[in-house]
Amino acid sequence: MTITDRKYPVGFIxxxxxxxxxxxxxxxxxxxxxxxxxxxxxxAAFCSRVPxxxxxKTPAAIGRCCEVVILMLPDSEAVKQVLFGGKDGLAAHLPxxxxxxxxxxxxxxxxxxxxxxLKQAGVDFIDAPVxxxxxxxxxxxxxIMAGGDSAVITRVKPLLTTMGSSLIExxxxxxxxxxxxxxNYVSAAGLLAACEALKTGFDFGIAPETVIAVLNAxxxxxxxxxxxxxxxxVSGLFNSGFSLGLMRKDxxxxxxxxxxxxxxTLLGEVLLKSWADAEAKLGGGADHTEIYRMLEE
Numbered sequence: 431m432t433i434t435d436r437k438y439p440v441g442f443i444x445x446x447x448x449x450x451x452x453x454x455x456x457x458x459x460x461x462x463x464x465x466x467x468x469x470x471x472x473x474a475a476f477c478s479r480v481p482x483x484x485x486x487k488t489p490a491a492i493g494r495c496c497e498v499v500i501l502m503l504p505d506s507e508a509v510k511q512v513l514f515g516g517k518d519g520l521a522a523h524l525p526x527x528x529x530x531x532x533x534x535x536x537x538x539x540x541x542x543x544x545x546x547x548l549k550q551a552g553v554d555f556i557d558a559p560v561x562x563x564x565x566x567x568x569x570x571x572x573x574i575m576a577g578g579d580s581a582v583i584t585r586v587k588p589l590l591t592t593m594g595s596s597l598i599e600x601x602x603x604x605x606x607x608x609x610x611x612x613x614n615y616v617s618a619a620g621l622l623a624a625c626e627a628l629k630t631g632f633d634f635g636i637a638p639e640t641v642i643a644v645l646n647a648x649x650x651x652x653x654x655x656x657x658x659x660x661x662x663x664v665s666g667l668f669n670s671g672f673s674l675g676l677m678r679k680d681x682x683x684x685x686x687x688x689x690x691x692x693x694x695t696l697l698g699e700v701l702l703k704s705w706a707d708a709e710a711k712l713g714g715g716a717d718h719t720e721i722y723r724m725l726e727e
Contacts, residue, residue: 439464440589441496443489443512443520444534445472447671448560449502451567452533452593456500457483459592466492489515493523498586501532505679506540513544526552529586533558533574535611535676537683538604539690545578545603554582557603558590559610564671571595575613577606608687615684618677619701621654622721628659629725638664662719674721675714678705 438461442453445467457463457480466486467473473485486492489512492499499520503509509532513521524530530553532541541557548555556578566572572594576583583590583599590597600609627650631641642664645655662670685698708721 438462438498439496441466441486441492441499442502443467443492443499444502444508445469445476446502446504447564448567450476451564452502452560452572453483453500454480455567455570455593456589461589461592464492464496488518489513489520490518490523493520493528497525497527498529498531498589499524501530501534503532503534503536504676505534506536509534509536510540510544513548521548521551521553524551524553527554528552529554529556529582531556531558531586531590532607533560535559535614535680535683536607538577538607538611538687541577541604541607542602554579555603556582556586557606558583559606560594561610561613562594567593574598575600575606575609577601577608578603607683611680611683611687614677614680615698615701617653618681618705618718619697620652621658621718622701622704624650624652624654624659625663625722625725628663629722658719662717663722668717668720670717670719672718673714674705674709674712674716674718677718678702678709678714681705 440456440461441464443466445453445465453465463483464486465473465476465483466489477483477485501509501512503512513519530548545555556576558574558576560572560574562572570593574590574594574597576597577600580599587597600606628638628641632638642655642659645651662668681702685702688695688698708724712720712723
């Protein structure tokens, strides 16, 4: 089975800020779509927006009608609950030969443990987390990092590319989730450094627009200086669509991964403490760009 001819029903579990537009892209490309979320309102809102979509009240209902299922959930605990949570767990209802794609920001060590459990039931499992935020999810231009059996990834590549403009195979199962955490580790460091430079420049009397212009014309340029400082921080909007709690979680996953491998990280503990402090003071639901408020305080 290769997911190319739009006839295979696709299950999508997790219709949140990212899952909603991602599932919408799949539906727009003509795939029969069955969606589940713990929020009945989210399911109803999606199905009203995508009339061809069908609502599933449980993960089990997804498993009974879909050969390919995408998970877009908050963390590994949610993934395990959806897969193995009692009589309504997805795994017990999937047919042999089915494929589960975890696009959540999961812990790579947990992902590695899930693979063999599904394999015993004849179900293939790959991890394919994304980067790019809500804007690129809406545009279908996400970066996708896919870990696991290359043959399985090839079978679902046409489906994945409805959501992303770049698909990079990262290696063994769990490597996609590892790279997602490492990418956000670098992103978190870049944003915090950019915010500190912006605040220090402003305190010295340099206009924010000037600070940002210099950074973007010089070697300090990074994703945050180009796409976050002016758009979400100087504007005062703080609405990028990615939460502070999720960023703290990804930094923690990256730091724990390095520690488990004996890799030395000079910045890791300081960076994790900064994001954990911000989450404690501002709340995990705050936008991640609001870490700038910590500096204002």
